[in-house]
Amino acid sequence: MATQRAARTEPRIPLSRARVLQAAVTIADESGLESLTMRRLAEVLGAEAMSLYYHVANKEEVLDGIADVVAREINDTVSQIDLPTKGADWKKAARARILSAREVLLRHRWAPGLFETRTSVSPAVLQYFHAMHALGSRALGFNQELFTPSNGASDEASTAALESMADQLPHLVGMLMEVAHDDPDSTLGWCDDQTEFEFGLDIILDGLDRLRERPDLDPRNRA
Amino acid sequence: MATQRAARTEPRIPLSRARVLQAAVTIADESGLESLTMRRLAEVLGAEAMSLYYHVANKEEVLDGIADVVAREINDTVSQIDLPTKGADWKKAARARILSAREVLLRHRWAPGLFETRTSVSPAVLQYFHAMHALGSRALGFNQELFTPSNGASDEASTAALESMADQLPHLVGMLMEVAHDDPDSTLGWCDDQTEFEFGLDIILDGLDRLRERPDLDPRNRA
DNA sequence: ACCTGAACACCGTTCAAGT
DNA sequence: ACCTGAACACCGTTCAAGT
Numbered sequence: 001m002a003t004q005r006a007a008r009t010e011p012r013i014p015l016s017r018a019r020v021l022q023a024a025v026t027i028a029d030e031s032g033l034e035s036l037t038m039r040r041l042a043e044v045l046g047a048e049a050m051s052l053y054y055h056v057a058n059k060e061e062v063l064d065g066i067a068d069v070v071a072r073e074i075n076d077t078v079s080q081i082d083l084p085t086k087g088a089d090w091k092k093a094a095r096a097r098i099l100s101a102r103e104v105l106l107r108h109r110w111a112p113g114l115f116e117t118r119t120s121v122s123p124a125v126l127q128y129f130h131a132m133h134a135l136g137s138r139a140l141g142f143n144q145e146l147f148t149p150s151n152g153a154s155d156e157a158s159t160a161a162l163e164s165m166a167d168q169l170p171h172l173v174g175m176l177m178e179v180a181h182d183d184p185d186s187t188l189g190w191c192d193d194q195t196e197f198e199f200g201l202d203i204i205l206d207g208l209d210r211l212r213e214r215p216d217l218d219p220r221n222r223a
Numbered sequence: 224m225a226t227q228r229a230a231r232t233e234p235r236i237p238l239s240r241a242r243v244l245q246a247a248v249t250i251a252d253e254s255g256l257e258s259l260t261m262r263r264l265a266e267v268l269g270a271e272a273m274s275l276y277y278h279v280a281n282k283e284e285v286l287d288g289i290a291d292v293v294a295r296e297i298n299d300t301v302s303q304i305d306l307p308t309k310g311a312d313w314k315k316a317a318r319a320r321i322l323s324a325r326e327v328l329l330r331h332r333w334a335p336g337l338f339e340t341r342t343s344v345s346p347a348v349l350q351y352f353h354a355m356h357a358l359g360s361r362a363l364g365f366n367q368e369l370f371t372p373s374n375g376a377s378d379e380a381s382t383a384a385l386e387s388m389a390d391q392l393p394h395l396v397g398m399l400m401e402v403a404h405d406d407p408d409s410t411l412g413w414c415d416d417q418t419e420f421e422f423g424l425d426i427i428l429d430g431l432d433r434l435r436e437r438p439d440l441d442p443r444n445r446a
Numbered sequence: 447a448c449c450t451g452a453a454c455a456c457c458g459t460t461c462a463a464g465t
Numbered sequence: 466a467c468c469t470g471a472a473c474a475c476c477g478t479t480c481a482a483g484t
Contacts, residue, residue: 014467038458049458051468059458090435091428098424116336199442200427201321203434205314207426212313219422237448261477272477274449282477450483457476464469 015047017055021065025108028066033110036062063114068122070111074104075127101132238270240278244288248331251289256333259285286337291345293334297327298350324355 013019023044027036038059042049056062077100083093105111118125211218236242246267250259261282265272279285300323306316328334341348434441 037456039456048469050460050470053459054467091432095424095428099421102420113336113339197325198322201318202442203427203430204423205318207430209314211426219425260475262475271450273451273479276478277448448484450481452479452481454479455477458474460471460473462469462471465467 012046015045015051015055017065019045020052020055020062021069024062024066025069028110029108033114038062060119064118064120064122067111067114067118068124070104070108071115071122071124071128073108074101075124075131077101077104078131235269238268238274238278240288242268243275243278243285244292247285247289248292251333252331256337261285283342287341287343287345290334290337290341291347293327293331294338294345294347294351296331297324298347298354300324300327301354 020041024036024041027040027044038052039049041062042052045052052062056065078097081093081097081100083097084090115125115129121129243264247259247264250264250267261275262272264285265275268275275285279288301320304316304320304323306320307313338348338352344352
């Protein structure tokens, strides 16, 4: 009765932060984010739930971690498509980049919703957000209009987090800090404010209006 | 010791589904959706958690319920703005409608995220989704590109749900059923498919490109 | 008809203890 | 250094029982 569990075939791979996050992504992909529990995560890894806490501080860190994993995957994928900054070709490249980002998100459908709940963002997530924003984020398959990056975290904490990233993304962080300084109430300035929202809205409305006047330009009217 | 709790001042308003949902919205507004628990909800209402189950089937029904409450609020607000269907003025009206919907969502910041998790939608939520979609949903402060309405629910269940709404929204439901029939794989056809996504994307890219060629038209370049 | 107490299975997490 | 068992506070929910 006591020797029944002695049949250990595989030599037991040790846990690690990377293994924990990889397993978490797989669970979310296969069963949805709601079924990602610490106990299930441990089970998949062949360990006990309490063992996870040696590699991650808590579940929140797991969630931050898998958000970072997906953001890296997107950044990697997107950066393989060259982006000519001059000339009219920017559109073709931007289009290809956005559609490739979309493909990654379709493999991790829980990611957009998760991003919105994050209270602290990794450099990769920050870079991703900024890229989306720079390209006109509304096109992107999920939005940040109602998302406040400092959501729940204090302004001081957010600013401190930015400072700690400054060496990795100096230009981006510099810009964000500047905006935050100019307008402390603007949710750090890089996402939603009314002006930003209306700017994107007007682009879309103007585009639709043009199709109303020139239906021949509407791609939907071609076979 | 036994009479200490006898000081009942208010005569105890009976629970009701409407009261439960109203209290739930207030909790979510004030403390966030994550702090909406059945126990806290009951506490706010001066009852025990178990009493809630007489008025709602379970927590999922509470979540469906408050999604419906917000969708109704948006539909009511929006429908007070007349929408001329002919002529170039459509843009002004559409703009006003979208911005008024946005104001409601800013009062219930948890709602966009909640909508995306709903597995069954009320007529009000359905109407809201459709309105957003018809206006070019990407402008709207949250998106459905990665949202699948039949998310988790079977196709049969979704179709049955639609049929039960047919008397309330005959034209809309008719259209959706038709699309679902034409293309059963298209997530019921009213949200994301690749064509839809690319259509919205191209409108935005074309709009940005036009501003690149004619910077004088960019509202951001005026005082 | 409406409400509740006790109980159950399940969370995330702590902490002292094992190797 | 790495892992775990027992325990705690908190969930949603059931069910038999109260008025």
